[in-house]
Amino acid sequence: MNALHFLKGHGTENDFVIVPDAEGVIELSAADVAKLCDRRAGIGGDGLLRVVRSAAHPEAREMAAEAEWFMDYRNSDGSVAEMCGNGSRVFALYLRRAGLVEAGDLAIATRAGIRRVHLAKDGDVTVGMGAARLIDGDVTVSVGDRSWPARHVNMGNPHAVAFIDDLDEAGDLFRAPGVAPAGAYPDGVNVEFVVDRGPRHVAMRVHERGSGETRSCGTGACAVAVASARRDGVDPAVTGRPETYTVDVPGGRLVITEHPDGAVEMTGPAVIVAEGRTEDGWL
Numbered sequence: 001m002n003a004l005h006f007l008k009g010h011g012t013e014n015d016f017v018i019v020p021d022a023e024g025v026i027e028l029s030a031a032d033v034a035k036l037c038d039r040r041a042g043i044g045g046d047g048l049l050r051v052v053r054s055a056a057h058p059e060a061r062e063m064a065a066e067a068e069w070f071m072d073y074r075n076s077d078g079s080v081a082e083m084c085g086n087g088s089r090v091f092a093l094y095l096r097r098a099g100l101v102e103a104g105d106l107a108i109a110t111r112a113g114i115r116r117v118h119l120a121k122d123g124d125v126t127v128g129m130g131a132a133r134l135i136d137g138d139v140t141v142s143v144g145d146r147s148w149p150a151r152h153v154n155m156g157n158p159h160a161v162a163f164i165d166d167l168d169e170a171g172d173l174f175r176a177p178g179v180a181p182a183g184a185y186p187d188g189v190n191v192e193f194v195v196d197r198g199p200r201h202v203a204m205r206v207h208e209r210g211s212g213e214t215r216s217c218g219t220g221a222c223a224v225a226v227a228s229a230r231r232d233g234v235d236p237a238v239t240g241r242p243e244t245y246t247v248d249v250p251g252g253r254l255v256i257t258e259h260p261d262g263a264v265e266m267t268g269p270a271v272i273v274a275e276g277r278t279e280d281g282w283l
């Protein structure tokens with residue numbers, strides 16, 4: 001492949017290689033993505049965001065009238081995922097900096113549907129993340145010989161949220177936690193470990209499907225906020241009031257609000273740190 005134009009960005013230290021590809025002509029195999037995301041031999045990232053015009057991508061064509069740009073998200077192992085919350089903030093920041101969108105409000109197409117984004121003047125980015133789906137059934141997550149009950153939450157992508165006493169209990173997370181029953185997550189799962197920090201304030205670690213332990217996960221923080229609210233007996237659909245949880249991640253802080261109609265909003269930072277080109281023929 002010829003030299004590839006890329007940028008590098010992060011949201012609460014969940015970091016991404018950004019590949020502008022307006023016309024959808026760059027074919028990136030899983031091996032290409034893994035090579036770009038490699039932290040020693042590549043650019044390095046938890047995932048890759050390919051920026052494609054919705055009209056130019058078969059999975060996004062139907063959304064093109066409402067959302068001009070499609071976020072083609074890949075995990076660092078090259079696998080495809082439906083949605084990335086931190087990535088969507090970085091994606092929106094890239095679009096604005098590149099002059100591809102005009103205003104501070106825009107819609108982006110993702111495999112989980114259209115997401116509405118607001119870029120505030122102070123640099124924070126708010127994303128309408130859709131509703132959380134809490135799925136009934138007993139799920140257990142385990143690390144080594146320890147295991148905990150977990151809540152199955154779908155934020156467009158799958159999550160298992162386990163409340164524990166101390167974040168160190170989750171160990172080094174070099175390997176994916178075990179999840180049972182195996183059939184609960186046929187396509188794999190992101191696992192969040194959560195502790196309380198105060199009223200409506202929690203902290204989490206995450207092991208991401210396709211990436212390993214990362215410093216943050218936006219969809220995971222939303223899953224954690226909603227699971228924490230239900231555990232606390234808080235449900236905006238019942239109170240008729242929006243409810244906000246602060247979720248600390250190793251890479252910073254995300255603020256998550258759930259509205260009475262179920263809509264979940266996430267606010268956090270987005271940063272672009274670099275721009276460059278790969279060497280001709282490296283990929």
Ligand SMILES: N[C@@H](CCC[C@H](N)C(=O)O)C(=O)O
Nearest residue numbers: 081084085086157217218219
């Ligand atoms: N880091 C992301 C989630 C990325 C996708 C995830 N690993 C999956 O496979 O579902 C986020 O910020 O939401």
